[in-house]
Amino acid sequence: MSDASGTTNRLAPLAEDTVGPYYPYSFIDGDRSDLTRLHHGLSVGPQGRQIILRGHLLDSDGQPVEDALVEFWQANAAGILRTPDSDGHPLLDPFFDGFGRLITTLQPFDFKTVKPGPIRTDDGTAARAPHITLTIFSDGITRLVTQVFFDDEAETNEADPLLASLPAALRKRLVARRIVTPSDGPALYEIAIVLRGEGETPFFDDLSS
Amino acid sequence: MTLNRGRLMLPGPTDGAAERRVPIERLHLIPEAARQSFVPWLSDLPGLKLGENDLTRIAPGRPQAEGEVMEISGRVVDEFGRPVRHTLVEIWNANKWGRYTHVKDPVRERLDPNFLGFGRTMTDEAGRYRFRTIRPGSYLARPDIDRWRPAHVHVSIRGGSARLIAQMYFEGDPHLARDPMFILLGEAQARHFGQPVGQGPGGEALYNWDIVIGGRNTAYFET
Numbered sequence: 415m416s417d418a419s420g421t422t423n424r425l426a427p428l429a430e431d432t433v434g435p436y437y438p439y440s441f442i443d444g445d446r447s448d449l450t451r452l453h454h455g456l457s458v459g460p461q462g463r464q465i466i467l468r469g470h471l472l473d474s475d476g477q478p479v480e481d482a483l484v485e486f487w488q489a490n491a492a493g494i495l496r497t498p499d500s501d502g503h504p505l506l507d508p509f510f511d512g513f514g515r516l517i518t519t520l521q522p523f524d525f526k527t528v529k530p531g532p533i534r535t536d537d538g539t540a541a542r543a544p545h546i547t548l549t550i551f552s553d554g555i556t557r558l559v560t561q562v563f564f565d566d567e568a569e570t571n572e573a574d575p576l577l578a579s580l581p582a583a584l585r586k587r588l589v590a591r592r593i594v595t596p597s598d599g600p601a602l603y604e605i606a607i608v609l610r611g612e613g614e615t616p617f618f619d620d621l622s623s
Numbered sequence: 624m625t626l627n628r629g630r631l632m633l634p635g636p637t638d639g640a641a642e643r644r645v646p647i648e649r650l651h652l653i654p655e656a657a658r659q660s661f662v663p664w665l666s667d668l669p670g671l672k673l674g675e676n677d678l679t680r681i682a683p684g685r686p687q688a689e690g691e692v693m694e695i696s697g698r699v700v701d702e703f704g705r706p707v708r709h710t711l712v713e714i715w716n717a718n719k720w721g722r723y724t725h726v727k728d729p730v731r732e733r734l735d736p737n738f739l740g741f742g743r744t745m746t747d748e749a750g751r752y753r754f755r756t757i758r759p760g761s762y763l764a765r766p767d768i769d770r771w772r773p774a775h776v777h778v779s780i781r782g783g784s785a786r787l788i789a790q791m792y793f794e795g796d797p798h799l800a801r802d803p804m805f806i807l808l809g810e811a812q813a814r815h816f817g818q819p820v821g822q823g824p825g826g827e828a829l830y831n832w833d834i835v836i837g838g839r840n841t842a843y844f845e846t
Contacts, residue, residue: 424702427837428789429811431804434777435640436725438715438741441779443669473643481727487663497664497784498844511667533660547660551788554640555632559661576657609644619629619650620661621838 430621433551437483439517447516448526450600453509460510462491462528464600467546467562467590470522474611478520482552486514486525488545493531518552526600532570543570543577548607555609558617562605563589576618584616628652635803662784662843668711668745676744678714678756681737688738690719690757692827695791695817698750699780699834701841706750710782712834714754715741716775721762730762745782752834755827761798773798773805776817780836784843787836791817 445451452459467486471479489495489512492505496512514525525546532540544567550558563571571577577585590603607615629650634641653661674683679692695714699707717723717740720732724740738757746752756776764772773796780787792805794816799805808815817830 425700425704425835426811426814427702427835428787428814429808430787431789431808432641433779433788436715436723436728437777437779438713438725441713441741441743475643477643479644485663487660489660495660495664496666497659497662499659513663513665513667542657542660545660547663549663549786552640552644554634554638554642554644557786557788558632558646561657561660574657575654579654579657580651610646614646614648616648617646617650618653618661620653620840622629623652623658623839 430556432553432556433483435481435553437481437517437551442515442517446514447524449510449512449514450526450528458509460490460528461507462510462531465527465529466600466602467525467527468522468602468604469525469548469562470604470606471518471550472606472608474609478518478522479552479609480518480520482518482550484516484518484523484525485549485551486527487547487549488512488514488527489530489533491528491531493533493544495533522604529564529601532567540570540573541575543567543574545574545576550607550609558609559620560607560615560617561588564603565589565591580616587613587615633807635807638803641803658839659843662840663786664784664844665782668709668782671743671745676742676752676754678716678738678740678742678754681739686737688718688735688757690735690738690760692755692825693758693830694753694755694823694827695776695830695832696751696753697831697833699746699752699785699836700750701785702835702837703842706746706748707780707783707785707836707841708746708748708750710746710750710780710785711743712746712752712754713741713743713779713781714756715777716756716759717762719757719760721760721772721774732760732762758828761796770801771798773802778834780834784840785836786840787834789815789834791815791830791832793817 490507533542590605594602634645722732776791817832
């Protein structure tokens with residue numbers, strides 16, 4: 415086998431395919447739509463500001479997409495992603511691994527989590543604005559991937575390399591709007607994820623880029 | 624060539640959901656500085672119970688489901704042939720008559736009280752996995768245009784930074800030729816056939832299916 419870049423001896427991968435309409439509900443283990451939930455019997459939990467990301471997953475008719483599998487991935491409140499590269503990092507949160515998962519209904523989804531911090535470079539500058547990575551599977555599509563930002567982070571958003579890579583008109587489609595900020599509960603952010611058509615969300619190619 | 628554009632996703636012919644859900648625009652390429660956070664890392668996988676990789680019974684000791692028993696096994700590897708170890712492999716398939724136990728399946732075929740149609744397992748040190756299931760039936764997915772789905776087994780892989788959803792098909796199935804999902808596989812079609820490799824001691828049909836996960840995510844973190 416050889417590919418366009420001249421790399422040889424690689425195995426040919428399987429093709430990604432649709433998850434179809436019948437991904438078993440019982441494969442959703444525990445409640446990963448709420449990453450702020452306390453572990454059983456403990457009175458301590460993840461650090462940071464609790465938020466709800468409310469997402470409207472819509473098709474080209476503006477109709478909600480039901481039974482989609484949505485997976486979330488984010489840094490903790492200190493801006494650390496839990497990966498093999500951050501193993502042993504002092505700012506890892508023992509009560510937060512950053513991976514969420516849910517199946518959509520006809521209602522908008524609510525993903526409860528803590529607000530991710532900006533991811534910093536070694537010299538402390540913000541390399542990435544706070545964001546959550548979304549992976550979407552549903553009947554009719556293969557895997558779609560995008561990232562969601564926050565409208566109260568204008569300064570870091572301005573410098574974010576992913577937002578900067580998009581035409582200006584598309585950037586705001588990835589920015590969730592804060593619509594409620596109660597003094598004693600999670601702040602509520604809202605975003606529309608439009609799979610196709612008018613207002614279509616920009617999706618990213620993590621296979622070939 | 625247009626700058627900063629990735630793949631164009633294609634809706635399958637006459638698939639209603641795809642026509643409303645597949646993006647019109649090409650995917651955008653990820654700038655290198657933003658790459659790392661696109662690679663989720665799953666460390667906390669569910670603990671499995673005994674017999675979860677045997678779909679032919681609802682639980683160990685319960686009656687066997689109707690239909691032909693088959694065993695599917697193989698290895699999960701990356702493009703460099705390295706085993707994907709201790710990763711969760713989930714499968715789900717329709718019963719003998721082509722019906723899913725899923726509450727949303729509108730097909731009117733029979734349910735089998737001894738068949739749930741989903742199971743999971745974890746790959747071992749060599750990336751090996753093994754399932755027993757019932758050979759799935761074909762089903763009429765689109766009565767309006769008389770289009771059937773060929774027999775298939777769904778698989779989902781997750782764990783570490785591996786993530787793949789794919790389907791295994793059976794060579795020679797007469798419904799393959801009109802199935803948009805199979806047609807869209809293009810040159811990859813042959814890799815999605817389970818390879819018949821004989822019969823087991825109980826007369827069950829044995830299939831080998833190696834799962835190669837591609838893309839940059841799988842190999843992003845060296846561990």
